[in-house]
Amino acid sequence: MEKKKEQKIYKTRQRSQILNCLIENSSKHLTADEISVILKEKNCEVGKTTVYRSLEKLIKEGSVRKYICEEGRSACFQYVDGNKNCHQHFHLKCIECGKLMHLECDYLSDLEKHIFEHHKFIVDNTKTVLYGVCEECSNE
Amino acid sequence: MEKKKEQKIYKTRQRSQILNCLIENSSKHLTADEISVILKEKNCEVGKTTVYRSLEKLIKEGSVRKYICEEGRSACFQYVDGNKNCHQHFHLKCIECGKLMHLECDYLSDLEKHIFEHHKFIVDNTKTVLYGVCEECSNE
DNA sequence: TTGCGTGCAAAGGTTTTGCATGGCA
DNA sequence: TGCCATGCAAAACCTTTGCACGCAA
Numbered sequence: 109m110e111k112k113k114e115q116k117i118y119k120t121r122q123r124s125q126i127l128n129c130l131i132e133n134s135s136k137h138l139t140a141d142e143i144s145v146i147l148k149e150k151n152c153e154v155g156k157t158t159v160y161r162s163l164e165k166l167i168k169e170g171s172v173r174k175y176i177c178e179e180g181r182s183a184c185f186q187y188v189d190g191n192k193n194c195h196q197h198f199h200l201k202c203i204e205c206g207k208l209m210h211l212e213c214d215y216l217s218d219l220e221k222h223i224f225e226h227h228k229f230i231v232d233n234t235k236t237v238l239y240g241v242c243e244e245c246s247n248e
Numbered sequence: 249m250e251k252k253k254e255q256k257i258y259k260t261r262q263r264s265q266i267l268n269c270l271i272e273n274s275s276k277h278l279t280a281d282e283i284s285v286i287l288k289e290k291n292c293e294v295g296k297t298t299v300y301r302s303l304e305k306l307i308k309e310g311s312v313r314k315y316i317c318e319e320g321r322s323a324c325f326q327y328v329d330g331n332k333n334c335h336q337h338f339h340l341k342c343i344e345c346g347k348l349m350h351l352e353c354d355y356l357s358d359l360e361k362h363i364f365e366h367h368k369f370i371v372d373n374t375k376t377v378l379y380g381v382c383e384e385c386s387n388e
Numbered sequence: 389t390t391g392c393g394t395g396c397a398a399a400g401g402t403t404t405t406g407c408a409t410g411g412c413a
Numbered sequence: 414t415g416c417c418a419t420g421c422a423a424a425a426c427c428t429t430t431g432c433a434c435g436c437a438a
Contacts, residue, residue: 118412118417140403155420160403162418176316181428182402200369209369215362222355228383229340229349235379243368258392258437280428300428302393321403322427372393 117165122154126162130172130187137184137201137208149161175199175237198233202242209242257305262294266302270312270327277315277324279340315339315377338380339377344385 128140129146138146140159147154157222163185166172170210186208198216220231269286270278278286280299287294303325306312315324326348338356340349360371 116413116417120412120418122419134356137316141401156402157404157421158419200363200367200371202369203372209367211363211367213366215359219355219359223340223378223380225349226353226355227340227349227351228384229342229378229380231340231380232343232377235343236377237364238369238371239376240363240369240371248369256438260393260437262394296427297396297429298394342402 121152123162124161125150125152125154127166127171127187130166130185134187134189135208137186139182139184141182141183161234175235198238200242201237201239202245203239207242260274261292263302265290265292265294266276266299266304267311267327267377270306270325274327274329275348275350277326279322279324283325340375340382341377342385343379344381347382348388350380 125147126143129143133146139165140156143163144154144156151205163172164172167174167185171189172188173186173188175186197213198211198219200211201207202209220233223229223231265287266283269283273286280296280303283303284294284296284299303312303314307314307325311327311329313325313326313328337353338351338359340351341347342349360373363369363371
């Protein structure tokens with residue numbers, strides 16, 4: 109059966125601190141390890157296993173997204189506010205400095221439409237990151 | 249010194265078989281492990297270490313590209329014919345069936361231009377893959 | 389003969405799993 | 414009290430590195 113039995117979700121110190129950390133850093137992609145380090149610095153130590161398991165649940169809930177980052181050695185996570193329509197924009201990530209940019213732009217919304225209409229492909233910008241070099245880094 | 253001394257490249261059985269394998273599968277993204285398995289099935293066993301080291305050199309030469317794939321557990325590699333201008337197109341990858349599509353399309357070349365002009369970001373479509381769902385999979 | 393290439397074994401790094409214990413409801 | 418959550422340790426993966434030997438030129 110596809111039906112997975114509803115599981116109750118308990119509210120715990122660890123889970124709220126992980127979520128807080130993601131919210132405070134919602135302009136960035138964080139790795140599981142970075143989350144763990146940030147929390148440790150705040151004296152809110154949380155085991156790595158717990159970080160991974162909490163992220164998994166948050167992803168299922170839809171409040172966090174998982175990205176595959178440039179170096180591919182580790183995944184990155186980012187909070188997305190379910191209320192803001194973060195589905196409507198793309199992300200650019202600089203391969204030099206790691207900066208992440210959210211791109212709100214009509215042209216890009218058209219892109220999705222174009223690809224769907226002309227190439228019959230439904231782009232999922234939840235999973236898509238455009239890699240390249242940002243302005244500052246390209247000035248070097 | 250930045251100057252790295254020119255290294256001679258030897259022609260070996262392993263290296264040609266790896267390259268052949270990539271060429272024969274140039275419509276797909278292959279992981280290092282998949283390459284190793286394909287070669288084993290052809291009775292051309294090549295050590296994994298060698299696969300990784302050869303890929304590294306092919307990437308430097310520019311005849312192979314490395315992508316970060318969806319599941320993020322392993323990198324994917326793909327042969328690119330230096331003569332065809334593979335820099336001019338994007339790749340779409342279906343997250344359901346794994347199919348990879350090459351998108352030759354003026355609209356998309358404009359995309360790069362747009363992002364550069366309006367957002368000051370140089371997209372590297374060598375590293376960029378658009379994820380989503382292909383036509384066949386979306387019919388299910 | 390020279391020095392790059394190969395492959396085994398081991399190391400390194402990230403993520404997952406098993407299991408006993410902790411803690412929310 | 415019932416169950417989910419936590420965290421340690423260990424396993425599972427992917428990739429890189431060290432080293433001795435193989436082999437192209």
